[in-house]
Amino acid sequence: MAFWLVKTEPHVFAIQDFLRMPDRVSGWDGVRNYQARNNLRAMSLGDEVFLYHSNVKERGIVGLATVVREAYPDETALDPGSASFDPRSDRANPRWYQVDLQLVEIFPRVLELGFLKTVPELASMVLLSKAGQRLSVQPVTGEEFRIIRGLG
DNA sequence: GCCAACGTTGGC
DNA sequence: GCCAACGTTGGC
Numbered sequence: 279m280a281f282w283l284v285k286t287e288p289h290v291f292a293i294q295d296f297l298r299m300p301d302r303v304s305g306w307d308g309v310r311n312y313q314a315r316n317n318l319r320a321m322s323l324g325d326e327v328f329l330y331h332s333n334v335k336e337r338g339i340v341g342l343a344t345v346v347r348e349a350y351p352d353e354t355a356l357d358p359g360s361a362s363f364d365p366r367s368d369r370a371n372p373r374w375y376q377v378d379l380q381l382v383e384i385f386p387r388v389l390e391l392g393f394l395k396t397v398p399e400l401a402s403m404v405l406l407s408k409a410g411q412r413l414s415v416q417p418v419t420g421e422e423f424r425i426i427r428g429l430g
Numbered sequence: 431g432c433c434a435a436c437g438t439t440g441g442c
Numbered sequence: 443g444c445c446a447a448c449g450t451t452g453g454c
Binding site: 337412 | 450
């Protein structure tokens with residue numbers, strides 16, 4: 279069992295959008311960064327994933343999902359009609375991958391970035407580090423998961 | 431809207 | 443293989 283955090287801009291995909299999906303499951307596609315992709319590929323069934331809303335006023339961790347399908351080729355990279363199309367990817371040798379996530383819970387309040395920064399136990403979180411600031415799929419330690427879960 | 435911090439691209 | 447230019451992310 280491992281723990282992760284994925285970022286999303288809510289005007290593109292918000293955590294509430296899971297509620298409109300069958301079984302509250304959504305493909306997590308469109309990731310076009312190699313380190314983020316490698317993290318997607320390292321996810322296992324049952325891993326727990328925090329969702330983070332970025333680029334909005336109330337930015338922060340908004341809820342929890344779980345991995346219900348492990349990494350498989352990202353169809354949007356292979357579809358010329360998709361905005362996320364990447365001509366360098368092909369079916370025989372896919373460059374980009376996605377997983378499927380199922381919503382577990384929308385937290386009753388947003389755990390805002392500014393607040394997370396005040397929690398001493400979270401000081402070394404990737405999310406709060408310079409290197410991780412821009413990484414859209416990142417690991418979370420078991421201890422960090424436990425603490426954040428308690429706050430949500 | 432600005433811009434720091436990175437990642438990627440492409441000329442050489 | 444280096445590195446300048448460019449593009450993107452995302453906080454502020």
